[in-house]
Amino acid sequence: MNIDALITTLDNALRTLAGTAHSARPVPGEELAEAELDASQKQTVARLMRVNHVGEVCAQALYAGQALTARDASVQQAMRHAAAEETEHLAWTEQRIAELGGRTSLLNPLWYGGAFAMGAIAGALGDRVNLGFLAETERQVYDHLEDHLSRLPAADAKSAAILRQMQVDEDHHRQAALKQGGVELPQPVQAGMRLVSQVMTRTAYWV
Numbered sequence: 719m720n721i722d723a724l725i726t727t728l729d730n731a732l733r734t735l736a737g738t739a740h741s742a743r744p745v746p747g748e749e750l751a752e753a754e755l756d757a758s759q760k761q762t763v764a765r766l767m768r769v770n771h772v773g774e775v776c777a778q779a780l781y782a783g784q785a786l787t788a789r790d791a792s793v794q795q796a797m798r799h800a801a802a803e804e805t806e807h808l809a810w811t812e813q814r815i816a817e818l819g820g821r822t823s824l825l826n827p828l829w830y831g832g833a834f835a836m837g838a839i840a841g842a843l844g845d846r847v848n849l850g851f852l853a854e855t856e857r858q859v860y861d862h863l864e865d866h867l868s869r870l871p872a873a874d875a876k877s878a879a880i881l882r883q884m885q886v887d888e889d890h891h892r893q894a895a896l897k898q899g900g901v902e903l904p905q906p907v908q909a910g911m912r913l914v915s916q917v918m919t920r921t922a923y924w925v
Contacts, residue, residue, distance in 0.1 A: 783837025824878025
């Protein structure tokens with residue numbers, strides 16, 4: 719582990735938490751008209767998007783931790799590539815929250831720190847486990863997004879477009895990790911990951 723890697727990791731953390739993410743791609747659905755949502759619907763969607771924004775904060779932290787402790791250079795690059803795409807998701811969800819009059823989670827520094835620690839541990843367990851952790855994370859995120867799509871107001875095509883493109887990207891990351899040699903994690907580990915995710919999503923919905 720060298721000083722350049724540590725500086726890059728710290729820079730990523732500061733940028734993520736400062737809300738300075740930008741997207742190279744157009745925001746999905748930005749050409750669509752804004753739906754006529756009542757105050758309650760807007761609040762619900764803003765909270766759902768806040769949860770998704772927290773997920774992207776955690777993704778940045780996970781991949782930073784995984785890249786920092788990964789042993790193989792190609793695995794480190796895979797983590798950085800996934801993180802770069804997730805940065806776009808961060809920008810998309812943050813913009814949508816603002817459009818809906820909501821706010822991001824007050825606990826983002828806590829989410830980032832916890833996810834970074836998990837990623838660093840996964841990386842330290844070896845590259846195949848590291849890639850398997852990435853694949854399982856993306857699989858669970860895909861399912862989580864599917865749940866949120868079912869909870870959006872039918873008229874809110876703008877939010878739906880963002881979540882659907884995020885699903886496409888998450889599945890691509892999952893498949894890439896498996897092709898690189900990621901192993902399937904034991905069922906108890908998968909269950910533990912789901913439990914941590916549930917705690918995070920339920921808390922972030924309100925805070």
